[in-house]
Amino acid sequence: MKRILILGSTGSIGVSTLDIIREFKDRFYLAGLTIDKNIDLLIKQIEEFHPESVAVRDRKKAAELRNIIGNKCNVLEGEEGILELSKSLDYDILLSSMVGFAGLAPTIEGIKRKKRIALANKETLVAAGELVTSLCENYGTEMLPVDSEHSAIFQCLVGEDKKNVDKLILTASGGPFLNKGKEELKSVTIADALNHPNWKMGSKITIDSATMMNKGLEVIEAYWLFKLPKERIEVVVHPQSIIHSMVAFRDGSIKAQISTPDMKLPILYALSYPERFDYKKVATNFSDIGTLSFQKPDTEKFECLKLAYDVMETGGTTPCILNAANEIAVNNFLEGKISFNKIPEFINYALDTIENHKSPDLETIYECNRITRECLNKKFN
Numbered sequence: 129m130k131r132i133l134i135l136g137s138t139g140s141i142g143v144s145t146l147d148i149i150r151e152f153k154d155r156f157y158l159a160g161l162t163i164d165k166n167i168d169l170l171i172k173q174i175e176e177f178h179p180e181s182v183a184v185r186d187r188k189k190a191a192e193l194r195n196i197i198g199n200k201c202n203v204l205e206g207e208e209g210i211l212e213l214s215k216s217l218d219y220d221i222l223l224s225s226m227v228g229f230a231g232l233a234p235t236i237e238g239i240k241r242k243k244r245i246a247l248a249n250k251e252t253l254v255a256a257g258e259l260v261t262s263l264c265e266n267y268g269t270e271m272l273p274v275d276s277e278h279s280a281i282f283q284c285l286v287g288e289d290k291k292n293v294d295k296l297i298l299t300a301s302g303g304p305f306l307n308k309g310k311e312e313l314k315s316v317t318i319a320d321a322l323n324h325p326n327w328k329m330g331s332k333i334t335i336d337s338a339t340m341m342n343k344g345l346e347v348i349e350a351y352w353l354f355k356l357p358k359e360r361i362e363v364v365v366h367p368q369s370i371i372h373s374m375v376a377f378r379d380g381s382i383k384a385q386i387s388t389p390d391m392k393l394p395i396l397y398a399l400s401y402p403e404r405f406d407y408k409k410v411a412t413n414f415s416d417i418g419t420l421s422f423q424k425p426d427t428e429k430f431e432c433l434k435l436a437y438d439v440m441e442t443g444g445t446t447p448c449i450l451n452a453a454n455e456i457a458v459n460n461f462l463e464g465k466i467s468f469n470k471i472p473e474f475i476n477y478a479l480d481t482i483e484n485h486k487s488p489d490l491e492t493i494y495e496c497n498r499i500t501r502e503c504l505n506k507k508f509n
């Protein structure tokens with residue numbers, strides 16, 4: 129029986145993880161949950177799964193929750209509360225699925241305790257890849273990807289010697305604007321951008337998919353997870369999202385991992401690895417799928433993807449700046465304050481304005497994240 133702590137249990141990945149825990153009650157036990165502020169859904173989760181402790185970042189909502197549930201479970205609050213659960217709750221697997229940079233600190237606590245990290249929060253590796261992966265090495269902590277592309281690559285690499293790998297090929301759906309011209313991107317609406325063709329996800333990652341920043345973040349994530357030279361990590365647009373990614377080997381063979389797009393599969397694998405469990409709820413029928421197609425990504429139209437490749441090359445704190453600037457720009461787009469095509473413009477502005485630091489320690493990364501947010505918030509308001 130594995131004890132699981134979910135960081136971000138009311139988000140899309142959190143909810144899918146609970147589906148898996150519900151399905152495998154004899155294998156997984158829910159030890160704790162953390163959320164931002166959606167206590168209505170959290171109450172339902174507490175009633176069904178009876179976690180020992182929960183943490184709510186929003187203090188007012190935490191107080192409200194205590195009033196409603198009494199002493200049914202221990203309720204912590206604020207960022208410290210989330211950190212405290214990660215630091216001291218008894219668990220085996222940390223499912224890290226908070227949105228954005230906020231996921232970094234509690235994930236590091238799990239790494240230090242040598243717990244398995246099932247990583248859905250890619251921003252952790254984008255902002256602090258060098259530091260986080262060296263912490264994993266030093267503590268001997270295993271980090272398993274939940275992101276579907278990285279889970280696919282991880283699965284293709286099982287049983288393989290890394291020296292035989294030629295390149296990693298990440299697939300990208302291309303998002304809702306794959307077939308729009310660059311000029312048309314100026315006038316797309318929030319609803320258009322939130323309308324992803326294949327995946328149902330939270331709003332931040334859905335906008336990242338529409339700008340293709342998501343794929344850019346994933347290239348950086350892949351670089352840190354699999355430690356292959358940058359020029360050997362490729363992106364190919366594959367609109368059907370049936371092939372989740374591929375590994376090409378030195379002898380010309382290519383392995384692909386394939387299924388109907390459903391995040392429950394990579395989540396289950398990150399929890400069950402190295403075993404595979406019986407699970408029949410996600411069927412893949414090739415006759416129904418029909419055609420799989422591929423094309424080169426257009427980095428002139430999707431500037432965010434190019435920006436991500438650039439910062440991966442530059443290194444230092446530039447990926448952290450890119451990540452923070454992107455979070456702020458996406459929030460502002462979702463609030464209707466800027467148009468869609470301004471997102472890369474603001475990221476560029478932050479990269480041009482804020483100083484890069486080589487081989488940053490954790491303090492420098494936090495400071496860089498803070499300064500970038502401050503700089504852009506000033507520009508927006």
Ligand code: MG
Nearest residue numbers: 275276277346
């Ligand atoms: Mg992904």
